[in-house]
Amino acid sequence: MSLLSVALAALRVYAAGAAVILAQLLRRCCGGFPEPVFPQQPDRVAIVTGGTEGIGYATAKQLARLGMHVIIAGNNDSKARDVVRRIQEATLNDKVEFLYCDLASMNSIRQFVHNFKAKEIPLHVLVNNAGVMMVPQRTTEDGFEEHFGLNYLGHFLLTNLLLDSLRASGSPSHSARVVTVSSATHYVGQLHMEDLQFRRCYSPHGAYAQSKLALVLFSYYLQHQLSAEGSAVTANVVDPGVVDTDLYRHVFWGTRVVKKLLGWLLFKTPEEGAWSSVHAAVAPEMEGIGGHYLYNEKDTRSLAVTYDRELQRQLWARSCAMTGLRDTSDDVM
Numbered sequence: 001m002s003l004l005s006v007a008l009a010a011l012r013v014y015a016a017g018a019a020v021i022l023a024q025l026l027r028r029c030c031g032g033f034p035e036p037v038f039p040q041q042p043d044r045v046a047i048v049t050g051g052t053e054g055i056g057y058a059t060a061k062q063l064a065r066l067g068m069h070v071i072i073a074g075n076n077d078s079k080a081r082d083v084v085r086r087i088q089e090a091t092l093n094d095k096v097e098f099l100y101c102d103l104a105s106m107n108s109i110r111q112f113v114h115n116f117k118a119k120e121i122p123l124h125v126l127v128n129n130a131g132v133m134m135v136p137q138r139t140t141e142d143g144f145e146e147h148f149g150l151n152y153l154g155h156f157l158l159t160n161l162l163l164d165s166l167r168a169s170g171s172p173s174h175s176a177r178v179v180t181v182s183s184a185t186h187y188v189g190q191l192h193m194e195d196l197q198f199r200r201c202y203s204p205h206g207a208y209a210q211s212k213l214a215l216v217l218f219s220y221y222l223q224h225q226l227s228a229e230g231s232a233v234t235a236n237v238v239d240p241g242v243v244d245t246d247l248y249r250h251v252f253w254g255t256r257v258v259k260k261l262l263g264w265l266l267f268k269t270p271e272e273g274a275w276s277s278v279h280a281a282v283a284p285e286m287e288g289i290g291g292h293y294l295y296n297e298k299d300t301r302s303l304a305v306t307y308d309r310e311l312q313r314q315l316w317a318r319s320c321a322m323t324g325l326r327d328t329s330d331d332v333m
């Protein structure tokens, strides 16, 4: 039975991926992905988690090109030094820097926020982008299953600790924005409220999909609270499509062979993948808009269960307990 559920989770994830790839192939053949144009963003500050690789790197570079002060949050110092230099050279923007943040450690996240706040600069955009996919069963420093702990809880904690900075930096005519990167795999995800840590029967596919589903629920409930308090901060979630990055290093070898041979045709480039995040972060038409799931930069319906306010609230409360945050969400009910 359990083996069956592990196999089914894998099949569902592959089916979701195949559907997106097919849609992308059709689109590639009918004109492709036109490069969007965004207005310059002088004097605005962004944090991009996982900005050293893949979609995050492309996001950080595009935001830097728009003149933003970009802070890359990542967990590899030596890689980051090189990345910062490359982005500075490519964009001629020297306001690009790195701050260490291991999202698999709550201690490190708290230290990162402390270091960021010590800079006494505003924060207009937070891009929750870092992630791992289908890693073998492992736990974070705090003992959480890695997908859940890093992809989801890490960003839950980070966002909550940075909310006061975001609130202080947004204004009624120009809100601050939280952008969270989910995935089409959330459509096949299930929230295992009785076993969020996958202790009973580990499925790397199930665990990845659950983390991406949790991020959608989180983003919607965050927006619900922000709207209720009338704050000038918005929260949206984006789906970058299937993108040619190293995220696939843990997937079945056959998939990696296909990606190597046909990635150029079937997958989006990291630059194209980043447009979803950049759109949510700076596009004028997104001003004041929150609680959306954006796919190919368009408002799209996410999985039905993500709109379940009671489930959102339960997950929020559990997440507060797991990260040691005070749950103030009931105040806005």
Ligand SMILES: NC(=O)c1ccc[n+]([C@@H]2O[C@H](COP(=O)([O-])OP(=O)(O)OC[C@H]3O[C@@H](n4cnc5c(N)ncnc54)[C@H](OP(=O)(O)O)[C@@H]3O)[C@@H](O)[C@H]2O)c1
Pocket (backbone or CB within 6 Å): 049, 050, 051, 052, 053, 054, 055, 056, 073, 074, 075, 076, 079, 101, 102, 103, 104, 129, 130, 131, 132, 133, 150, 181, 182, 183, 184, 239, 240, 241, 242, 243, 244, 245, 246, 247, 248
């Ligand atoms: N690629 C796709 O097809 C696809 C599809 C849907 C959604 N997504 C989502 O897009 C996001 C970016 O993925 P990607 O494809 O660009 O993958 P990627 O190339 O593997 O990049 C992931 C980034 O996350 C960082 N990261 C990993 N563990 C971290 C930790 N403990 N602390 C801080 N940073 C950490 C990585 O840093 P290091 O390199 O230093 O480890 C890297 O910069 C992920 O959330 C992913 O779920 C991707």
Ligand SMILES: *[C@@H]1O[C@H](CO)[C@@H](O)[C@H](O)[C@H]1NC(C)=O
Pocket (backbone or CB within 6 Å): 076, 077, 078, 079
């Ligand atoms: C950090 O990045 C460098 C350069 O990409 C790589 O060689 C090294 O293995 C990485 N370190 C860790 C701890 O992942």
